[in-house]
Amino acid sequence: MHQIGGHKLLNFASHIDDNTIEQAKETAAMPFVHPHVALMPDAHSGKGSAVGTVIPTIDAVIPAAVGVDIGCGMIAARTVYTESDLAGRNLADLREEIERAIPLSPGNYNANIDRFEFTRDRLADLEASARAENIDLSHSPKWREQLGSLGGGNHFIELCLDEQQRVWMFLHSGSRGVGNKIAQKHIKIAQRLCKSWWIELPNPDLAYLPQSTPEFSCYIRELHWAQRFALQNRAEMMDRFRTVFAAWMGVDANGAADIEVDRVNCHHNYTQKEQHGGRDVWLTRKGAVDAHEGVRAIIPGSMGTRSYIVRGKGNAAGLCSAPHGAGRRFSRTEARRRFTADDLAARMQGIEYRHGAEWVDEIPDAYKDIDQVMADAADLVEVEHQLRQVLNVKGT
Template sequence: MANETLTGKDLLALGFPEGKAIGVTLKLLQAHFAATPLEEQLLLLAQVLANPAEYLAHPVLADLAEALTAPKAPGIIPLHDAPIPFTTYGVEGIESGAKRQMVTAMRLPVAVAGALMPDAHQGYGLPIGGVLATRNAIIPYAVGVDIGCRMCLTLYPAPATLITEQRDQLKKILVDNTRFGRATFQKPQEHAVIDRAEFMEIPVLRGLKDRAFSQLGSSGGGNHFVEFGAVTLSDAQNEFGLPVGEYLGILSHSGSRGLGAQIAGHYTKLAMAQTPLPQEARHLAWLDLDTEAGQEYWLAMNLAGDYASACHHQIHARLAQALALEPLALVENHHNFAWRELDAQGREVIVHRKGATPAGLGVLGIIPGSMTAPGFIVRGRGVAASVNSASHGAGRQMSRTQAQNTLSPALVQQHLQAAGIDLIGSGLDEAPMAYKDIHQVMAAQQELVDVVGTFTPKIVRMCGNEKYLEGE
C-alpha cells in the first residue's frame, strides 16, 4: 500500500461502517500506532472489526470497540404506496390539511384501520379528530400532548332554573373552587394516583411527581372549561334511571396538565429515533409495544389518563360540596388516548383516538358544542367503519391565530349576551364563532351515536381574567 497512513477509504475497504467508528479509528491510529507498519495496523483492525466485543475492556482499543458495537441508527422506514381505505364523516366540513394527514397515517406499515370524525382539523401527526388502529405499536403523537383529556358531567337534584335564580352565587362558586392555567390550589387535596408506583419506576416520571401534585384538581388553559348549565334528559330509557326533564348540571373539560405534555415530548423523541419516517410522517413515529420504551410509554400514558380523571373528580367534588348537593349521576369519557381493542376478526389492535370519543356499542359519552351551543350526552352504536368512535366536540373552523386576528371583543360579547352566557376568563381564540356548528357535526355522525340528552351552557369558566368580581 502506497499510503504512509491509513485513510477513511482504506477503512471502508476493510469493511468498517461509515460514521463514528472511522473517525475514532483514525484518531486512535495517529495517537498510538503511528510507528506501526501499515500491514500490522490492518491486521489489528481486522481482528477488532471481526470481534469488537472482545476489545471493550482493552486499554487502547476500547473506544474503537465501543464505536463498532454501538446500535446502528435505523434507516428511513418507507410508507406504503397507497393508504388503507378509511371512512370520513362530514367530509365537506373538513379542511384539506387534516385529510392529507389522515391519508399519510393510513400509509404507515403498522396501520390496520382508521376513520376521520366530522370535527377534524389539522394537528401534529394524526389530525385532531383522527382515529387510527395499529398492530402492536403505540404512536405518542397519535395520542397527543394532552394525554387523557376528558369530559366529565354531573347531574344534580336541582332544577336548571337555579342558574337564573342564583347566578351571582354560582359565579363565585366557580371562581372559588376552580383553578386554570398556571393557577393552582395552595393546598391540593390528596389522591391515590399521586402514590402510584410508576412515579418511581419509570425514570422520566420521577421528576414530575411534585408538579403533578401541585396541579392536582386544576384545569389547563386553551379550550379547557368548567360550566354550569341545564341538562335535558330526553331518553326515558337512560342509564341513570332518571325521569326525562331538566336538571342542574356541571360540565368540565381538561386533561393531564404538565404531566401529559412531558410524557408526550419524551417518548415522541424516542419514537422518532427508533422508527424514523419520511418528513411528512415524522410525527407518526411509533414505539413497538414489545420494547421497553413501548411498555414504559403505555404505563405512563395510562397514569396520565388516571391523573386527568382524578383532576375532574376533585373539581366536581369541590363544586358539589359548595352547592351542598349530592350528584345524581356522572358521565365521563376521554380522548387523546390509546386503547387495546379487538377488530372484527378478534385480533388485538391499538386504537388511537386523538380528539375522538369512544363510541362502542352502549358506551356513554359527552360531545360538547361551544360556550354558546349545546353539548350532547350520547350512547355509542358500535359502528365498525368509525372504529367505534365519534367526534370529541364541534371542532375548530378557525385557527387560534385566525380567531385572534379577525374577531373583536365587542363582537364576542354581543354573541355571548344574545345566548345568555356569563363568561369568566377566556380569550378571542376560544370565541364560539371559532368553532363549527355542532348541529351539523352531529348530523354528520347520526349513525354513530344515539342522543340521550343535552347540556346547554349558562355560566362558563375558562383560563383568563376574573376582574368581574371587582365590578369591572
Template sequence: MGIQMILNAKAEYGVPVKIYTKDVDEESLTQLRKMSQLQFIHSHIAVMPDVHLGKGATVGSVIPTKNAIIPAAVGVDIGCGMNALRLSLKASQLPDNLSALRNAIERKVPVGFEMHKQIKSKASTLSPLDKKLQVITDKHPALRRMLRSFDSTWQKQLGTLGGGNHFIELCLDENQDVWVMLHSGSRGLGNVIGTYFIERAKKEAQSRFGHVPDKDLSYFAEGSANFDDYVEAVEWAQEYAFENRREMMRLILEAIRPLLPRFQMTKEAINCHHNYVQQEIHFGENVFVTRKGAIRAGLDEYGIIPGSMGAQSFIVKGKGNPNSFCSCSHGAGRKMSRTKAKHMFNQQDLIQQTQGIECRKDKAVVDEIPSAYKDIHEVMANQDDLIEVVHTLKQVLCIKG
C-alpha cells in the same frame, strides 16, 4: 348520515381513510394520507365529523394499530376528556345572577397556569398514583427534570382546570335539570410525559425504522423497552386525568352547595377520555386504538359531546358502529386557528355571541369565540349512525382557563 368521504390508499401498505363529513380542509387530508401509509394500521382510519388539523395527527381521527403506538397521535394532553353530572336541581332554583356561583367555583378550582397552594386530594387517591409514577421515573429520571418542583407540582395540580379550551360549565337540559360539566386532562405532567416520549419515538424511528411519512408519525414497536415504558406512562397519565376531573367535580360541588338549595347528585354521571390509547378488539384483531379528539361510543355506552361556549352540548349513547371503531366526535371541532380567530373577531363579537351566559368576555378569550368552531348541529347530524342523543344541554355559566 354515515361515511361521506373515503381516501383510498395508494402506497404499498396504505389503508383507506373513512371520513364522516365533507367539511375537511386540504391540510387535514394531507395529514390523514400520510398517516394511512403506515404499515401497521389495522383495517382503516376512521375520521369524525369534528375533524381538523392537529399536531402530529389529525384531531378527530381514530387510529387502530397492530404492534405499534404513535405517541404524537395520542398527543401531550394525555387523557384529556369530559366529566358531566346531573344534579337534583331545576333551572328555577338557580339565582337570577350567576356571578356569585362563578366566583365561588373560580376560588375553589385554579384555572390557567395556576395550581392549588396546598395538596387538596386525599392520600387514598395520591398514594397509588405516586407508587406507579415512581416506577416510571426510576426508569426515566429525565422526566423529573422537565417539571419544576416535580412531586409537589403534579400533586397540587390534581383538581385544576388548565387553559386553552378547557372549561367548567353549569348547563340546563331539555327538562330544565341542572348539570355540571367540565373538560380537562393530565395537566403539566401529562404534557411532560407526552413530550418526552414523542422525542424518544422520533430518535428511535431514525435509528431503527428508517423512513416514516412524517417525523410526527414516529412510533414505538411492540416488544421494545420504549414501547412498554410508554404504555406504562400513558396509562398513568390517563388515570391521572380521570382523577383530576373527579377531584375538580368534587371541588365544584363543594363550592356551589352553600349558594344553592340542598341538592343530590343523580346516577347520571359520565367521565370519559377523548385523547388516549387503549387495547380493544376490532374486526377480529386485538389492536391499540388511539382516539385523537374522539370518544368511545360502544353499544349503549354514554359519552359527552360539547359544543362551543355559546352552543348546545349533548349527552349521547353509543350505537357501537364497527366502521368508526365504536367512536364518535369529541366536540364541535375548530374551523379556524386561534390566531385567525383573534384576527377575525373582537371583544364585542364575543359579548354578542355569549349573551345570556355568565362567563369571561374579555379579549384574552376571543380565540374561544363560538364562531371559531364548527356548527355543532351539523357535526351531530353527520354522526347520527354513531350515537343517539340522550340529553341536550345549554350552558348558563362557563369558566375558561
C-alpha cells in the same frame, strides 16, 4: 361516511379541509394501520395527525398521535336541581367561587393540597399506582399540586341545563403539565429511535414505538398512569365544583354529595387495547370518544352552543368511536384576527362568563357547527341529553 379512494381511510365529516385529509392519508399509510383510519365529523388539522382521527395499529403506537394532553376529556354530573331553583341567584357569585376552588390557566396549580378532604385519597391512589408501575415523575415535582387544576386553551367549566331544564355541572380538562412531560419525553424517544433505524416517515410526528421494544412498554405504563391522572383530575374538579355549587345553593359540605344523581367521565385523547377488523389493535383516539354499543360519552359544543350526552351505537366502520366536540374552523390566530371581544359578548348573551379579549379565540364562530357535527355522527351515537350552558368559566 365515505372512503377516501386508494387509502385505508373512512371519513365521517361532511365539512373538512384538504390539509386534514392529507394528514389523515399520511397516518393511514403507516404499514401497521389495521383495518383503516376513521376521520370523525369534527376532524380538523393538528400536529402530526389530524384532531378527530381514530387510528388502529398492530404492535405499535405513535406517541404524537395520542398527543401531549394525554387523557384529555370531559366529565358531566346531573344534579337534583332544575332551572327554577336557580331563579333569583347571582351566577357571578358562583363563577367567582368556582374560580377560587379550581386553579385556572396553564401553570396555575394549587397552593396546597389539603383544602378538600377528598383530594387525599386521589393522591394516595396515584402515588400507589406510580410506585407499582415504576413511573418516573422526576420531571414533574409539582404533579400533586396540579391535581384539580383546569389548564388553558379550550378547557372550561360550565353550569348547564338539559332538555328537561335539569341542572348539570360540566367540565373539560386532561392530565395537565405532568401528562405533557410524559408525552414529550416519549415523542422524542420515538423520533430518536426511528431516526437511528433509518425509517423514513411522512413527518417526524408519525414516529412510532414497536411493541417488541422496552421503550414501548415504558410508554404504555406511563401513558396509562397519565390517563388515570386525567380521570382523577376531572373527578377532583367535579367534586370541588359540586362542593361550591352546593354551598351556593345553601347546602352544607356534609350534604354536597347528595345533590348529584348521575355522572359521566370519558377520555377523548388516549390509547387502549381493543379488537377491530378481527385483530387486537392499539386504538388511538386523537379527539374522539369511545362509542361502543351502550357506552356513554360526552360531546361538547363551543362556548355559547349546545353540548350532548350520548350513547354509542358500536359502529364498526367508525371503529366504535364518535366526535369529541365541534372541532375548529379557524386557528386561534385567525379567530383573533376575525373577531373581537364585542363579537364574543354578543354570542354569549344571557350566559355568565369572564369577559375579555383573551377568550376571543374560543368564540363559537371559530368552531364547526355542532348541529352539523351531530348530524354527521347519527350512525355513531344516539343523543341521550342536550345541554345548554348558563355559566361558563374558561382557562386562558
